[in-house]
Amino acid sequence: MPRVSLFIPCFVDQLFPETGKATVELLRRAGCEVSYNPEQTCCGQPAFNSGFHHETRQLATKFLRLFADSEFVVAPSASCVAMVRTHFGDLGLEPQMQMEWENQRNRVYELSEFLVDVLGVLPETGSFPYRVAYHSSCHGLRELEIHAQPMRLLHSVRDIDICELQDRNACCGFGGTFASKFSSLSAAIGEDKLDAISRSGADVVTATDDSCLMHIQGLAKRRGLPIRSMHYARILIGEKLA
Amino acid sequence: MNKHTSPRNLKQSIRSSLKNRSQKPLPSKVNTGRAVHARDLRASEWPDFDQRRSDITQKRQAAIDYLDELHARLRSKWLENGIVVHDALDAAEAREIITGLLRDRGIIEVLKSKSMLSEEIEINSHLEATGISPLETDLGEYIVQLRNEAPSHITMPAMHLFRQDVGKLFAERLGVPYTETPAELTAHARKVLRQRFLSARAGMIGVNFAVAETGHLATVTNEGNGRMVSTLPPLVIALMGWERVTETLQDLGELWQILARSATGQRATSYLSLLQGPAKSSGRPNEVHLVVVDNGRKAIHRNHETREVLRCIRCGACLNVCPVYQQVGGHPYGGTYPGPIGSVLTPLLNNPKEAPDHPFASSLCGACEEICPVSIPLPRLLLMGRKQGVESRPPLSPERVVWSTFQSVMTGRKKYEAATRLARLVQKTLPEKLLPIPGWTDHRDAPQLAAKPFRDWFREEHEEGES
Amino acid sequence: MTYSPSLDRLKSVLQEVDTELIVTTRQMFPEVFHSWLEQNGVLSVAVGSDALLGELDVKQMAQDQKVGIADLSIHDSELHDADRWHQILAGTDAGITSAIGIAEETGSVLLIPHSPDERAISLLPPIHLIVLEQSKVVPDIATLIKRWQDVGAEGSNVFVTGPSRTADIEKELVLGVHGPMTVTVILLG
Numbered sequence: 057m058p059r060v061s062l063f064i065p066c067f068v069d070q071l072f073p074e075t076g077k078a079t080v081e082l083l084r085r086a087g088c089e090v091s092y093n094p095e096q097t098c099c100g101q102p103a104f105n106s107g108f109h110h111e112t113r114q115l116a117t118k119f120l121r122l123f124a125d126s127e128f129v130v131a132p133s134a135s136c137v138a139m140v141r142t143h144f145g146d147l148g149l150e151p152q153m154q155m156e157w158e159n160q161r162n163r164v165y166e167l168s169e170f171l172v173d174v175l176g177v178l179p180e181t182g183s184f185p186y187r188v189a190y191h192s193s194c195h196g197l198r199e200l201e202i203h204a205q206p207m208r209l210l211h212s213v214r215d216i217d218i219c220e221l222q223d224r225n226a227c228c229g230f231g232g233t234f235a236s237k238f239s240s241l242s243a244a245i246g247e248d249k250l251d252a253i254s255r256s257g258a259d260v261v262t263a264t265d266d267s268c269l270m271h272i273q274g275l276a277k278r279r280g281l282p283i284r285s286m287h288y289a290r291i292l293i294g295e296k297l298a
Numbered sequence: 299m300n301k302h303t304s305p306r307n308l309k310q311s312i313r314s315s316l317k318n319r320s321q322k323p324l325p326s327k328v329n330t331g332r333a334v335h336a337r338d339l340r341a342s343e344w345p346d347f348d349q350r351r352s353d354i355t356q357k358r359q360a361a362i363d364y365l366d367e368l369h370a371r372l373r374s375k376w377l378e379n380g381i382v383v384h385d386a387l388d389a390a391e392a393r394e395i396i397t398g399l400l401r402d403r404g405i406i407e408v409l410k411s412k413s414m415l416s417e418e419i420e421i422n423s424h425l426e427a428t429g430i431s432p433l434e435t436d437l438g439e440y441i442v443q444l445r446n447e448a449p450s451h452i453t454m455p456a457m458h459l460f461r462q463d464v465g466k467l468f469a470e471r472l473g474v475p476y477t478e479t480p481a482e483l484t485a486h487a488r489k490v491l492r493q494r495f496l497s498a499r500a501g502m503i504g505v506n507f508a509v510a511e512t513g514h515l516a517t518v519t520n521e522g523n524g525r526m527v528s529t530l531p532p533l534v535i536a537l538m539g540w541e542r543v544t545e546t547l548q549d550l551g552e553l554w555q556i557l558a559r560s561a562t563g564q565r566a567t568s569y570l571s572l573l574q575g576p577a578k579s580s581g582r583p584n585e586v587h588l589v590v591v592d593n594g595r596k597a598i599h600r601n602h603e604t605r606e607v608l609r610c611i612r613c614g615a616c617l618n619v620c621p622v623y624q625q626v627g628g629h630p631y632g633g634t635y636p637g638p639i640g641s642v643l644t645p646l647l648n649n650p651k652e653a654p655d656h657p658f659a660s661s662l663c664g665a666c667e668e669i670c671p672v673s674i675p676l677p678r679l680l681l682m683g684r685k686q687g688v689e690s691r692p693p694l695s696p697e698r699v700v701w702s703t704f705q706s707v708m709t710g711r712k713k714y715e716a717a718t719r720l721a722r723l724v725q726k727t728l729p730e731k732l733l734p735i736p737g738w739t740d741h742r743d744a745p746q747l748a749a750k751p752f753r754d755w756f757r758e759e760h761e762e763g764e765s
Numbered sequence: 766m767t768y769s770p771s772l773d774r775l776k777s778v779l780q781e782v783d784t785e786l787i788v789t790t791r792q793m794f795p796e797v798f799h800s801w802l803e804q805n806g807v808l809s810v811a812v813g814s815d816a817l818l819g820e821l822d823v824k825q826m827a828q829d830q831k832v833g834i835a836d837l838s839i840h841d842s843e844l845h846d847a848d849r850w851h852q853i854l855a856g857t858d859a860g861i862t863s864a865i866g867i868a869e870e871t872g873s874v875l876l877i878p879h880s881p882d883e884r885a886i887s888l889l890p891p892i893h894l895i896v897l898e899q900s901k902v903v904p905d906i907a908t909l910i911k912r913w914q915d916v917g918a919e920g921s922n923v924f925v926t927g928p929s930r931t932a933d934i935e936k937e938l939v940l941g942v943h944g945p946m947t948v949t950v951i952l953l954g
Contacts, residue, residue, distance in 0.1 A: 064752050064753070066708070066714075068752065069751050069752045069753055070718050070721075070747055070748060070751050070752075071745050071746070071747060071748060072745075072748070073748045073750065073751055073752035073755055074748075076752035076755075076756070077752065077755060080756070092753070092756045092760075094711060094753050094756075094757065095711050097707075097708040097709070097711065097714045098708040100705075100708070102704065103701045103704060103705060104681070105662070105681075105684075106684065106688070106697070106701060107657075107681070107683075107684030107685045107686075107687055107688035107689075108685075108688055108698070108701040108705075109685050109688075111701045111702060111704065111705035112705075114705050114709055115705060115708055115709065118708075118709055143681075146678070146681070194661070194662070194663040194664055194665075195664075197664075198663070198664035198665070198667070198668055199664065225665075226621060226665075227621040227661050227663035227665065229621060229661055230661065231660065231661025231662055231663070232661075232662070233658070234658065234659075234660065234661045234662070235735060235737070235738060236735045236736050236737045236738060237655075237658050237737075238309070238312065238622075238658070238659055239736075239737030239738065239740050239741060240312075240313060240316050240740070240741065241312055241316060241622060241625060241626065241659070242661070242741075243740075243741035243742065244316055244625050245621045245622070245625055245661070246741075246742075248327075270745045271742065273743075273745065274738070274741075274742030274743045274744065274745065275741065275742050277742075277743035278741065278742055278743050325935075328935075329935060329936050332935075332936040333936060336936075435943065436933070437931045437933040437934070437942060438931075438933035441933070441934075454932075454933060454936070455933065456933050456934065459934070459935075460935060461934055461935050461937075464934055480934040480935065480937045480939050481939045483934060484931060484934070484939040484941075484942055487942075488941070488942055488943060491943065492855070492943075495943065496848070496851050496852060496855055497848070511918075512918050512919075514918075514921075520929065520930050520931060520932075520942075521929050521930070521931050521942040521943050521944065522888065522929035522942055522943035522944020522945070523942070523943045525884075525888050525923060525943075525944060526888065526943050526944075529881075529884045529885055529888060530847075530851055530885065532847075547910050547913070547914060547918060548907060548910055548911075550910075551906045551907055551909075551910045552907075554906070554924075555871070555906060562932065564926075565778075565782075565870065565871040565872075565926075566782075566868075566871040566872070566873045566906070566924070566926040567926065568782075568925065568926050568927055568928065568929050568930055568944065569923055569924065569925060569926070569929075569944065570873075570923065570924040571921075571922075571923045572921060572922045572923065572924075573921050574919070574920055574921045574922075575921070577880075577881035578881075580845045580847075580881075580882075581845070581847060581880060581881030581882045582847045582881055582882075583881075
């Protein structure tokens, strides 16, 4: 039985616990033993994104120590996984930690790539009788080459209607601290994404990253559009739309 | 004469650009969309595109790594072929050299083929100040020159305009009846410029690549103006960035093809001109003067972390796919080069303190790296720019305090849980605000902190029974 | 060593770069050439000193059709006046050259510069005609460059792919800017 250590990023923990819950459920259905170490907090991406490497190093070191003995580390967030797999190596970690990173990076996965590529399993899904558009979050798409995996999983959901989304690979404009530093620009990019989602006829937009989704949802709410955003894990278990 | 906004004003420029939008659809979205479509079509014609790109990248990096050796070979070829070489340390020196060449020969007008380097050294305003007229002959450059604007794109200078804008401009400035048909507008430009080509005493070209094998100066164009100004006048001034060197003619062939495919979606541009030097006996050009410009490139080269940005072949593809560029166009970036490559280059070519915000004006989506024909890791270079920006600031800047606090909170589970409990309480009173992200709620509703975070749920669920 | 070109592919590639391809034989060339002169309303030509054009005696053929020749030799005297030569060329209807080769993949032609003055023959007249043998068709740019390297790769030269063009206004293609507006290739089998 594969033993999975969950990595639930800080914002998922605090803002979107449903994503975490759905992740646990899916991994169990896929036959995994799931553990969660509450010492975990953050991979350091926000600090790194802002250019603060020293502070990021502390958090990266903490992460690497925490998961040193894990067989698999799985997270429902492509951007956090990309941070760990790609950018921890750019931080100038001390040699021992650098080695630990070389070691560990091959065991850290985003949820869909773990299920589809590593386990080769499509867990049993619930029913989700809604029109769904999939947005390709940039880090997942370009840094981890994740695209086919979430689509396969979504296609296996009962009663789902997957809509074609124009410019699916276009950035939503969140960009981490970019959303704050260049707030109007971030929103303008997001508005175009929202227009495309609207045109697709979808009730729900989904992605590998709750960060993108929270940005899109925030824009939709402000505009008064009935579009809902949900991480694909929640769709897979057939969460009921409120 | 060309107005450059200062790179320092990036944030304000972006804000005004967003505020002052009159046209939807945006030319910066429509025109770049067409460019990307054409590029994708041509890229897909090479079944081994990724391999070919990888080979070209390696060759380009090798050329960059051996620039000193290649330059030594070039110098001897240039000497052999009669090209007079001037090395310019910086923009000011380049301007002096060029102005001197024209002034000493009593030349009062120089016809220019497109050169982003000539924009970088700001030659036009300098020449005008000394009584020499630079006349742009590339259609896009000609248009922006008439409008007293800087080009807004690396390969498509008038990207920010629709046909109606050009129609109005030509009617006003050329006195021709209003038309908005590109073919008719182009015909006007052709007519105006024809006699100027024939009577020009001096031409200025931008060199895309110098070939070490033979000493040829290669210029990639479509309109024929590059050929005109390097074939007809007695004096040709060629302008070249220090790093624009390739070893062999075969390498040049590969670079030309991938440049054409990436920049304009062509298999090959209408012309690849190869200038070896002045005419050996009679004929034109009588003189070829080459100005090799450093202007910060050697410093970029010496730094191994930044060196790979010198691979850039100035195709402009990264601009076309950039979500930021698509929203605001090229002018807000200031400096010479917009888009992702500009956001990396502007702080490096100027003082980074002159362009502190450029590395941050990106969502790091990676579309630029994905399309780059020479595989420049632009997002990584932007992140490095951010790090350098932070390191050059005073140690106790307000933002540092924020991130130190962040790190401190995140390092300890107890601190993290306490902080988030506090945040939950605060949100009860300020539900609209997403506190850690200033600016969020200007345009978006804030998500709510969940009543029960994941960790609490997991702990409870684990305590209740087996996991 | 000899490449068997796909003339169909070459024709379609040239069409995509707005270049007409006429495939004929040496025997039929005079007729084809006369026809081409008429169809394009060419009343004056400048002819490069490429060997093939000399062999075919293109100048004579043009003169037989009462087409004027802009002749470099008239101006190639002690008083070499490039400006005058350029004005004459600018008023000439068509420039005729041969080429080192043509690349099937892109439709690109590499010219044979015999002198600096000849560089403008393929540039100033609004029509450019390229006459070359079928044996000069090569698969791609790399091979075309190799052919040039085999003969020393000397001199200023140019790869020409179709007429001059621009898409600087809204990315809409316009043919014929500063360089020639029409390009034709006659291939001799």
